[in-house]
Amino acid sequence: MNKTLETLYSHVSVRSFEGTILSAETKDQLLRAAQSGSSSNFVQAYSLLDITDPGLRETLADITNSAAYVKESGAFYIFVADLYRQAVMLEKAGKPLDGIRTMESLMVAIVDATIAAQSFAVAAESMGLGICFIGGIRNDIRTVAKQLNLPKFTVPLLGLTVGTPLAKNGVKPRLPKKNVYVENTYDKKTMTDLHDYDAIMRTYYSERDSNAADTDFTQKMTEFFSVIRRKEVGEFLKEQGFRLE
Ligand SMILES: Cc1cc2nc3c(=O)[nH]c(=O)nc-3n(C[C@H](O)[C@H](O)[C@H](O)COP(=O)(O)O)c2cc1C
Numbered sequence: 001m002n003k004t005l006e007t008l009y010s011h012v013s014v015r016s017f018e019g020t021i022l023s024a025e026t027k028d029q030l031l032r033a034a035q036s037g038s039s040s041n042f043v044q045a046y047s048l049l050d051i052t053d054p055g056l057r058e059t060l061a062d063i064t065n066s067a068a069y070v071k072e073s074g075a076f077y078i079f080v081a082d083l084y085r086q087a088v089m090l091e092k093a094g095k096p097l098d099g100i101r102t103m104e105s106l107m108v109a110i111v112d113a114t115i116a117a118q119s120f121a122v123a124a125e126s127m128g129l130g131i132c133f134i135g136g137i138r139n140d141i142r143t144v145a146k147q148l149n150l151p152k153f154t155v156p157l158l159g160l161t162v163g164t165p166l167a168k169n170g171v172k173p174r175l176p177k178k179n180v181y182v183e184n185t186y187d188k189k190t191m192t193d194l195h196d197y198d199a200i201m202r203t204y205y206s207e208r209d210s211n212a213a214d215t216d217f218t219q220k221m222t223e224f225f226s227v228i229r230r231k232e233v234g235e236f237l238k239e240q241g242f243r244l245e
Contacts, residue, residue: 007126012171014130015066017073017163026127027075030162033123037115043086046113046157048120049078049148059147064136064159074129074163078137078144079117081109083153087241100153101243113157124162134159141236152241170208173200175217194218 001009022030027050034048051057060078061070070076083100090097099105121131137144137159144156174180175197178190198216205213237244 003126007122010171011122011125012130012169013132014161014163014165014168015069015132016166017069017130017161018166019072020074020164022075022129022162026129029127030120030123034116034120037112037119039112039115040108043083043108043112045081045083045086045109046116047080047082047154048116049080051076051078056147060137060144060159063140063144064134065139066132066134066136066161069132069161070134070136070159072163073132073161075161076134077120077160077162078148078156079113079120079158079160080148080150081106081113081155081157083109084151087153097153097241101241103242103244106155106237106242106244109155110157117158117160121160121162128164129162130165130168132161134161138230138233141230141233142239145236145240155237155240169210173197173204176200 031048035044039045051060057076058071060076061067064070083105087097087100090100117133121133124131135158137156141156145154148156150156175194179194179197180191182190194217198218201220202214202216205215234244
């Protein structure tokens with residue numbers, strides 16, 4: 001197996017870090033990896049905020065529900081889906097912003113930011129560092145945007161902790177091939193036949209070292225999606241200038 005596959009296959013989210021701060025050189029290498037990703041129409045619609053101010057980091061960490069490891073990792077970043085640069089260009093050219101406000105443009109920015117974030121994460125893991133994405137910044141997306149001084153046409157999408165791992169969990173079993181992969185057209189029956197995976201996950205959850213539980217994938221997903229979460233995100237996107245249509 002080559003080293004890239006080894007890195008990808010051994011991914012686990014890390015939630016326990018040594019306090020060692022990342023060097024400027026490491027940070028630059030990771031940024032370059034993030035910027036090397038593909039970008040829809042080369043819009044490069046994202047920005048990366050490196051949260052080095054301890055007070056700001058503490059405030060953001062308290063919003064995430066993942067405060068302990070957000071505070072102690074070697075670095076904490078926010079990936080922002082960002083069409084503000086394009087908005088400024090259009091404004092300077094005296095053009096309307098309708099092409100930026102669309103759901104399609106928002107999707108472009110979210111995909112670009114996500115590709116950059118995953119490239120950054122894999123590069124960090126290839127160096128032996130550990131990472132954990134922090135969607136918890138969207139628990140209070142308005143306060144996060146305010147704290148970060150974010151302009152219109154930007155969305156604080158993800159946090160990312162990066163650092164030297166103190167402890168690592170075992171790799172989590174993924175959905176079997178038959179549930180996620182099909183040749184040509186979608187197959188409703190096999191994609192949703194989760195009997196085997198539920199058995200695998202029931203064993204995994206009951207035997208894992210931390211947070212052991214008597215549950216399975218179907219039960220977890222049913223509980224998770226029975227609740228409407230972060231309802232204000234849609235409203236926030238509209239406030240940021242997106243029409244969601
Ligand atoms: C977009 C995104 C947001 C996430 N947000 C959080 C978070 O706020 N807190 C956390 O502890 N883990 C978070 N995670 C990590 C997931 O829980 C984790 O990836 C998943 O359980 C699979 O485990 P693994 O990464 O160890 O394979 C997030 C992952 C992604 C992709």
